[in-house]
Amino acid sequence: MPDWTYHPLRPIANALVGEHRAQRMALRLLAGLVALPQGGRVISRVFDHPALPAEWVERFGATVPVEVVRDAIRVLPVQGAGVVEVGPVGRADIAAVCAAALDRRCRVVALVTDPEVGAELEPHVDQVIIDAPADRHYLTEPDIAAAVTALADPTRTVLATPEVLIAAGPNWFNRVIEAAQPATPPPPTLRDVPLDPRRWPAWLWGVLVGIGMIVAGIGAAAITLGPVLLWYDRDYLGTDVEGLHRINHHLVHFLQHDRITMAGNMIAIGVLYTGLAWGGIRLGRVWARNAYLLSGLIGFPTLFYFLVIGFVEPLHVLAAVVLFPMFLLAVWHKPTTRHWTVPPQCPERVRRRALVGQLVMIATGVGVFIGGVVISTVGLTFVFVPTDLRFLDTDAATLRAANSHLLPFVAHDRAGFGGALMATAVAIVLLGLWGWRQGEAWVWWTLLGATVAGSASALVIHFFIHYTAFIHLLPVYFGSAALAVALMLGRPYLMYRAD
Known part of the structure; x- marks a missing residue:
């Protein structure tokens, strides 16, 4: 044998x-x-x-x-x-x-x-x-x-x-x-949703959380590219944008790079959650609910990083207070009614090629999770990595001496991004592991949307502010390329429809 x-x-x-x-x-x-x-x-x-x-x-x-x-x-x-x-x-x-x-x-x-x-x-x-x-x-x-x-x-x-x-x-x-398993009824649509929110299905609450994350990410990007600091930021720091420029002329750009990257990741999470809710939970897939649940159980608790950092951002708290109850409504119960059928098998060469893409997707997701752990750890401890300090042309002690609240302020953005990255990674890994199935076009589009939102925001802002240290951007280059390869290999399989 x-x-x-x-x-x-x-x-x-x-x-x-x-x-x-x-x-x-x-x-x-x-x-x-x-x-x-x-x-x-x-x-x-x-x-x-x-x-x-x-x-x-x-x-x-x-x-x-x-x-x-x-x-x-x-x-x-x-x-x-x-x-x-x-x-x-x-x-x-x-x-x-x-x-x-x-x-x-x-x-x-x-x-x-x-x-x-x-x-x-x-x-x-x-x-x-x-x-x-x-x-x-x-x-x-x-x-x-x-x-x-x-x-x-x-x-x-x-x-x-x-x-x-x-x-x-x-x-x-x-x-x-x-x-x-026997054939099942067609999936529900928005027209089937009752007007009474008390009777809304779990998948709709999941979609709303995803849309809420996308809106929050767009809002965060708009603030960062506009005023940069809101009133509570200025109150905490005891200064404004001009004051930050006087401390270090690279500092505002550095804050923008952290926050735009975070905003792009929030949009990526929103795309993943919307896809899991609409393409998975709505069709009765238990695995989609489990992926949604596990990702959220990692992402939402990172709000409490402030217990270590000492800086509480009101808008972050507000978003969590609004979205977390909807998240609970989305995942509280497992789907019980199945709304999909299993298609005929695709050609073997298509499936085998997709298996390689699945491996690359899962491995990349694991790498993203490790990156999130590292970034969270740095944010909660050292705050800066060596390439950050070379870009700023200073050291942490000098920044701390200039403004005692500055490092906790930066740490909040850095650690929060790491936590969000871990939540994103879990959703990517579980989508790759459980959702990588023939004909599941929504999985391909969801992963593509999340990849574009996360990778493009990170690359564009780094080049815009001229923070282009190769070693610093290497994980982004490698991860973006790997995700692109996985999506190309998996596309014929995930998009496959028998004639």
Whole structure:
């Protein structure tokens, strides 16, 4: 039996470390995560598959070789498999199979050729079979329709072979389960929304939060490009724009660069939230609600950075007070009615190319999250990075001596941007992980809009104020290029419609 894996990291990992090793690394990584305390529960939420139909629970899964049995038994159930067949099991494999089956979360079947080996295994697994009985249907192609058709026969056990799991990626079980669900009613539209706000659906509240974030971002940009400081800023600093110029002639431009970048990120979050609400929650997709929830649970609490910084921005507080209740209304309940159908499969070359794009999108989102953590940490501690001080041609002590409130004021913008970036990253990662599906054009447009808003604002303002240090902008260059590549690779798949 060939080597087995299922992970979207495969194309790049193969090139780096070799195919066999890459397969084992990918499987071992997820298995290790599942083995952690509450790891299985967390990974289940990551794959977020719908429940197996009751009639499939012991009839749908995969067949794997002995060498990966322990990891497969840990990982496949959280992806949606109800049964794992392992074999052929020889006498030398008995101990490994028994150990792997101890903490199983699915039905484990051992395929043997020696009845004596089967007798030893029988107390430790759910079933022992000698050779492959006639009721086994082994899938050798990642054809979702073929899997659903085979499962329609209640006497058949349908198992994906390693070839299928290598080719299909980690969401294959999920796609098969969804394809078997019955056709659903068309999605609601704005015309279906009642006039009474008390009866508004969750997705509408989600759209309103997204629009609110976009409006807030545009407003923040307008203030930054106009007066720069509002009355409460001047009161806190004890000076105005001219006073800041006297402290340092680069300082106003520096504040503008932080705030425009933050404004662009707010617009990006708004685009992501609007897309998740309209394209996901409105259609009954639980994963979209979960992505929205997790992103917001990171973004909204960053308001409390002021407890460390000491500067409270009234408009920031006002936006949070207005939007947070609507956010809660958007995510309080999971969607219960499904409003989509699963399209026929696209050409395999389109899907495989999109898997590479999905990998790039997720990896970039993780990088953005790490960047957000770093920026928040800098904002809450040192405030400036070395390239900032070279641009300002000064040091933090000099600025602090000039105005004791200046560093907390800058820190608020810097740390707040880092927190918003983390919220953006979570939405990007989860859209890439859960929403990267054939025909989901809204996912492509949402990610494109967020990419343009975030990247363009950062690049334009840096070049406008001549803060163009290469090392400072390198993450923006790299992230923007990676997102562009991911979107180009994924576009044919996400936009695909069968004729």
